[in-house]
Amino acid sequence: MSRPSQPKINTADHNSVSVIQSQAHASSSSLPASVAGLQQVPQLVPANPSAGGGKALPPSKMKKPPADKDSDEYRQRRERNNLAVKKSRMRSKQKALDTQQRVNELKEENERLEAKIKLLSKELSVLKDLFLEHAHNLADNVQPPTGADGSSPAPNNSSTNGQ
Amino acid sequence: MSRPSQPKINTADHNSVSVIQSQAHASSSSLPASVAGLQQVPQLVPANPSAGGGKALPPSKMKKPPADKDSDEYRQRRERNNLAVKKSRMRSKQKALDTQQRVNELKEENERLEAKIKLLSKELSVLKDLFLEHAHNLADNVQPPTGADGSSPAPNNSSTNGQ
DNA sequence: ATTTATTGCGCAATTT
């Protein structure tokens, strides 16, 4: 009761009584010929699920002839599949790599953007300060109320940029 | 040229003559007891590599007894490994998902930043325009008509910011 | 040295 599992001992779904051995081609491999009498396929063909002795099976609902391991065509199919599998996995892996790289790129881009924002912000604040300063100067210079100038002390449009 | 095409027909490195079937426990499985005589292990034990009658064999370079498939301990190890494998793969997949999500997040963030930049830029340009306008006004107003005032036409500090 | 984590590989069931 210590392990969080043991879903099912080991009873693999599809047995997996796999015994590779390309009968044709490939000669001096390495497969120890030990496992000799290896040919009989389970032959699990449930005679016929439903339908006692029916004949008409339109959609052809046969479970599947356990593929003769010996069949030459079987090996061919397997091989094709193995190739496909390999290909598929390669892609998958490649995609993962690409995605990771994408992350890196985006991260860089992000930094660039943030830097730019910082710069722009700085520039803005400088300009604003200049504005204020200028306004002050004006106020100081136009101090002498000699003239009948009714100029107001500048609108001071400081858009309080918040964020 | 780049197509790995057919690396090697199908000769798996490690044969892979796997014939699952936990002898003990597991009763009414599905594996037909067909594959009968299945036990003889190659027993590739080279008597003794080096050292004729030596005793001390520190690095002990034995290849490895082909693990008795029947061994109870073997099944145990296999099962443990199978679990580990499953775990590892789950992680891997999860990681991939996370990475993908990271991409999405970064992409969003990027858009936000770009928007901000756009805004700041706009603000900046507005302010600059104001500056210029103001400068012009000054120039127009302070037109030295006849006064003996030696004031120059303003420094016109337009920092032609380029970026 | 032992145990767990990774990795490549093949099989078979599904999907596409």
Next chain:
DNA sequence: TAAATTGCGCAATAAA
């Protein structure tokens, strides 16, 4: 029907 995916177990090897 064939190719692409996916889950699974095995075994070799890398990491702990």
